Amino acid sequence: MARKKTVDVEKTADDMFKEFKEVSVTEFFRKNKSHLGYAGKIRSLTTVVHELVTNSLDACEEAGILPEITIKLKQLGQDHYRFTCQDNGPGIPIKHISSVFGKMLAGTKFHRNIQLRGQQGIGVAGVTLFSQMTTGKPVKISSGTGSGVVHETKLMIDVRKNNAEIVEARDIKDRWRGTQIEGELKGVLFSLAEYGPFEYMRRTAIANPHATFTFIDPEGRKTTFERSSKKIPQKPCEIKPHPKNMDVDEFIQMAKASKGRHVSSFLETEFSRVSKSKVAEIQSTVTFDLKKNPRRLAWSEAEEIVKAIAEIDFMAPPTEGLCPIGDDQVKKAVLNILEPEFEATIARSPSVHSGGVPFQVEVAVAYGGNAGRNISDGGLRTEVMRFANRVPLLFDAGGCAIQKAVNSVDWKRYELRDFEHSPFTIFVNLVSTHIPYTSAGKQSVSDDDEIIKEIRMALMDVGRKFKRYHSKKRREFEKEARYTALMKYSTELASAVSQINGKDEQKILGDLQDLIKKKLRYSGGNKE
């Protein structure tokens, strides 16, 4: 290192560090509330609705309950609203109520390899924080498990400590089961626009046909999105991680926590799709004995295993952990809401993104009918509906893997000439046990190559279907035009021919029209 004279630094290092301080995660998000989606009046209100609905849906799904969720917004003053969210979920045991709603990074979702909408342990505590930041008031939670007592808790967050502060608590005798959260917000604004709570609810209903949603807007208008299916979705379950693309750090962490005696048994029991023969394949590549204690695995050894795994073929991850909406349900929802003249859906097989996390892509396109989005100047735009684990993503499309995949497709090749301005709706649902969001606001998926590839493939598939439909439609249209033209002139033609050869005009006309019909007229769908 170069030797230098101490310069007369005006502020010495010691001085600079005298204000060194540690802050809590709540303080962090309080100062950076835009990270959680609390930016702008309209978006902030949508974020609140989003967190509440997500939380309720997850609770119902995990408990195997057909969800009934009511969101009510009431205007109390300028930019001042009261929100209420009520669900018929399993309720929350009293000892966990304050942590769920009043402590960030505390919860059940974070560390489990399970497909849930929420996954960060921040969202619903974020609602409490935002409510108290804008109004200075606590939120009120009522929760019953059906056991005969409903717990009512008013709580705030102690920001410095990231702890819930119970302001008031009482028990009510009631066999009601479910959870209700109620609070006030300031600095927010209700809007019926694309980014508002109503559109959020509508899209949530499309992606969750098994749930009934009631939305009561600030004008008191009540909209109910009835469930179109009574099939309780398969319950999300924890699945073992898939060995492919597992990173070394994750692998070491698992090995350290493992109770297995050998690395070989650790591999077999704690990962999916790892059989004895796969372990043997790994053993043949690595330079050490897999009989080793997994808790003593060195970084370099773990690296060898991860590298070996990368070069071996494994079965795709099990699908039990993933809960796609299902082709039928997507189709039903699309037909029901968009009434298109053409629709196509496709679900790709599950795949794996970095970190060994399984994911699956469902795509639908709709053309004509109510597809596309009407814009204020009266024009029409192609609409892209993005979903992650059935949750609509309304914001930050710019950096989102789903949008990138959509943009990467050359839609002209699929006969969609003016992609931007067509009566075309693209629906993409990405399901995964861990969605790699770009930010805690969870509105945009990080551009993982595997994810983009899968979405792109699915879009090209439905694109081809659209092309077939459209080409056929175009050909039919052209034939129809020729048919109409020829039929129109057939009378004159028949009269002319009759004058020339003296045959009966009506006979000629009949023959002529039969000929035209035979050559050009066909009823939809049969051979060309």
Next chain:
Amino acid sequence: MARKKTVDVEKTADDMFKEFKEVSVTEFFRKNKSHLGYAGKIRSLTTVVHELVTNSLDACEEAGILPEITIKLKQLGQDHYRFTCQDNGPGIPIKHISSVFGKMLAGTKFHRNIQLRGQQGIGVAGVTLFSQMTTGKPVKISSGTGSGVVHETKLMIDVRKNNAEIVEARDIKDRWRGTQIEGELKGVLFSLAEYGPFEYMRRTAIANPHATFTFIDPEGRKTTFERSSKKIPQKPCEIKPHPKNMDVDEFIQMAKASKGRHVSSFLETEFSRVSKSKVAEIQSTVTFDLKKNPRRLAWSEAEEIVKAIAEIDFMAPPTEGLCPIGDDQVKKAVLNILEPEFEATIARSPSVHSGGVPFQVEVAVAYGGNAGRNISDGGLRTEVMRFANRVPLLFDAGGCAIQKAVNSVDWKRYELRDFEHSPFTIFVNLVSTHIPYTSAGKQSVSDDDEIIKEIRMALMDVGRKFKRYHSKKRREFEKEARYTALMKYSTELASAVSQINGKDEQKILGDLQDLIKKKLRYSGGNKE
């Protein structure tokens, strides 16, 4: 509440919550590393360089040192690199080294109202985390304050506890002053593209003309961006918050922490631009006596004050806390790097965004020369260079307030016909004591209305300058064309006139050309 029978929920609430767990902030970001910008091989490497450079620049600036920063990348294997960052900053006192580099949300920057590049207390600890996550190895920090001892520390982060773990430490006798951090990374890739570390360094050099940067790329090529100015930028200083747009929550927090005896004195001493007469104005609006103890202020009273403030005019926030690059410096940098045929710069007066935080906007445009961005197919695209507190923002342009402001301008009105494909570079630097980023990755500014408005105004200003230049250039071009054409035919014309009136042809030609010159030829810049 409706009374319901307990349904046979397959998984009871108690079951669901048995895995309830609290995670540390490091664990959170470990699992969500994309929030910090660690997404994709190229971007991850740029993020590391960004965090290191940012950290060094801040340290130098606070200590009033002209920065000399060297970044070296060395390839060790496929997707495997070593990084070194050395600066001539003030060094870090030994007791703080482990917290700065090994503990998230610990630091000096978070809670101070001061313009620094870093503001979150996450960035550089994020580098340590990412390095150990991909290689299993500690980072090595050497730091000296010029006192005669250089401390060398190898450290890792205990992810579960969010604590630094010192792996090795030793002291070396050396009077060197500065900080060096060295570590390894896997799963990253060096690229010369727009999103790579080299472009990052180039743009950082543009926005920091007082610093010298040396960049040694993995091929061993050394590039030095010499400082073009020896003026030490004004040191960032803490400023009192501005009362405008202060939110109630922030206000209450300050009041509670205040040592003042009355709300009135609290207002006068702890805010900028609040004079006795302004306090009197506030008093005339609110329903209670401002002689009240600030620590006893009720939420509703604080609301009254905030509301009163919103309706009163205050002077703009003091500029001492803001460190813009400066018109001259921006111009110098733009001319130096882009060599354009036209450039215009503008700095708006400081303004205030939500939360009472002052900010200021500097904008430059350059046209012709090396302005614009060459794309791979040989075409040219308009280039937008976004900066926040002099830090280049390379990613996530889609959701960024700066990009939105650029897009909101109707460039056709300023004679830029094909905005997308022009030799045009737009430079925007947003400075603030708190930049409202959309995510912890700090690549995109949240769309605050005030910020967008200020940037838009500045862009329209430089747009008008460009239009004047361009209209004039166009008129000159048209005149030039007419002049050339008339001169070309003047000989024939003179000859024809001479034949008609019998005067001397050369005399007529001379007169004619004088006339054309007088009417149409002018040397650039004088009146038309």
